[in-house]
Amino acid sequence: MYIADQNLVKKINQKTVLNQILANSPISRARLSDITGLNKSTVSSQVNTLIEKNLIFEIGQGQSSGGRKPVLLVFNKNAGYSIGIDLGVNNIIGILTDLEGNVVLEQFEEFKNPSPEKTMDLLLSMIRRLIQQMPESPYGLVGIGVCVPGLVNNDEKIVFTPNLKWNDKIDLKGLITAEFNVPVFIENEANAGAYGEKVFGSAKNYENLVYVSVGTGIGIGIIMNNNLYRGVNGFAGEMGHITIDLNGQKCSCGNRGCWELYASEKALMKSLPEKYKDLSVREMIGLANQNDPEILMELQNFGFYLGIGLTSILNTFNPEAIIIRNEIAEALPMVLNSIRNSISSRIYHQLDHNYELLLSTLGQNAPALGAASITIEHFLETFTA
Numbered sequence: 001m002y003i004a005d006q007n008l009v010k011k012i013n014q015k016t017v018l019n020q021i022l023a024n025s026p027i028s029r030a031r032l033s034d035i036t037g038l039n040k041s042t043v044s045s046q047v048n049t050l051i052e053k054n055l056i057f058e059i060g061q062g063q064s065s066g067g068r069k070p071v072l073l074v075f076n077k078n079a080g081y082s083i084g085i086d087l088g089v090n091n092i093i094g095i096l097t098d099l100e101g102n103v104v105l106e107q108f109e110e111f112k113n114p115s116p117e118k119t120m121d122l123l124l125s126m127i128r129r130l131i132q133q134m135p136e137s138p139y140g141l142v143g144i145g146v147c148v149p150g151l152v153n154n155d156e157k158i159v160f161t162p163n164l165k166w167n168d169k170i171d172l173k174g175l176i177t178a179e180f181n182v183p184v185f186i187e188n189e190a191n192a193g194a195y196g197e198k199v200f201g202s203a204k205n206y207e208n209l210v211y212v213s214v215g216t217g218i219g220i221g222i223i224m225n226n227n228l229y230r231g232v233n234g235f236a237g238e239m240g241h242i243t244i245d246l247n248g249q250k251c252s253c254g255n256r257g258c259w260e261l262y263a264s265e266k267a268l269m270k271s272l273p274e275k276y277k278d279l280s281v282r283e284m285i286g287l288a289n290q291n292d293p294e295i296l297m298e299l300q301n302f303g304f305y306l307g308i309g310l311t312s313i314l315n316t317f318n319p320e321a322i323i324i325r326n327e328i329a330e331a332l333p334m335v336l337n338s339i340r341n342s343i344s345s346r347i348y349h350q351l352d353h354n355y356e357l358l359l360s361t362l363g364q365n366a367p368a369l370g371a372a373s374i375t376i377e378h379f380l381e382t383f384t385a
Helices: 002-024 029-036 040-052 116-132 174-179 189-200 263-271 281-289 291-319 327-331 334-344 365-384
Strands: 057-061 070-076 083-086 091-097 104-112 142-147 158-160 184-188 209-214 216-223 226-230 321-326 355-361
Touching: 002 029, 002 040, 002 070, 002 209, 029 040, 029 070, 029 189, 040 083, 040 174, 040 321, 083 116, 083 189, 083 365, 091 116, 104 116, 104 174, 104 184, 104 365, 116 281, 142 189, 158 327, 158 355, 174 184, 184 189, 189 209, 189 321, 209 291, 209 327, 209 365, 216 291, 263 281, 263 291, 263 327, 263 365, 291 321, 291 327, 321 365, 327 334, 327 355, 327 365, 334 355
Parallel strands: 083 142, 142 184, 209 321, 321 355
Antiparallel strands: 057 070, 083 091, 091 104, 209 216, 216 226
């Protein structure tokens, strides 16, 4: 019993020391002892173990406050690499990151209405390309995180993807694990985006926030008290399917009048006049910048409908911030203004002045970065678990 307790204490101490090096690198042993409250011999022992494991290394001496100059410790971000994949409705984004989440390589593949089998082939070949170009490191590939636009349960099984032709018979986690033999994590796209923004982006300073991904559909990722909130089964955040029109059109989810039928990018493109039928998102942004009156009117409506759903989110969660990930809103300030006006006209005064409405700072890479960071976190936990 005593030996087991000793091992547990060592693991806890190692985790504490590593976390402080991650947060405060470069840092001296003496400073680590001050911050953690651990005695110097314990810190020194744990530092030596982490150096042996190639997770940290020493660099030149720091400033002295008297006496010998301290040797500084730095986290070895190149000890291994992580892959994050965002499997979208019309494209796949793949990134390779170091252990600090810096993007080392990036891949992008666009497609139209492929079968699940074809999508799987594209996904596996993208992962292979990233691995082939991965720099050498002590731990190599530490894991693969994949996010999808749909319901993912707590067992990381894809249950439902309203805008993809996938079903729960496709064992994505099992297929990728069998192919590459590394830890694999499957997550909902909006959850991964929320996590990416929390770890690397505009949400760093917020403990409670809602991330809103607006694309073909609308997905919501919720951070509560610094943790990702998934709900009992892992299905929390499916607010793209809240009803905003009782007698509205039929949605692919089986409901009627869902929010994403009015406020998604897909809904916006469908609402454009016939002459703009084949317009791309970038072309539409270009026309908006040229003050095309019909495009501006549709964009005003886009912001209006987004604001309707966001009002419900604010009333439900009372977050510190809402972060919007959408290429159109990021490119055109008028859309964000339209959203603000829509919310302000519907919400009570006290709440209207107590939240931040922000744009994603990670852009299209937010979900893939979130997926990669989940694998990095798991890798680092394995050394202290």
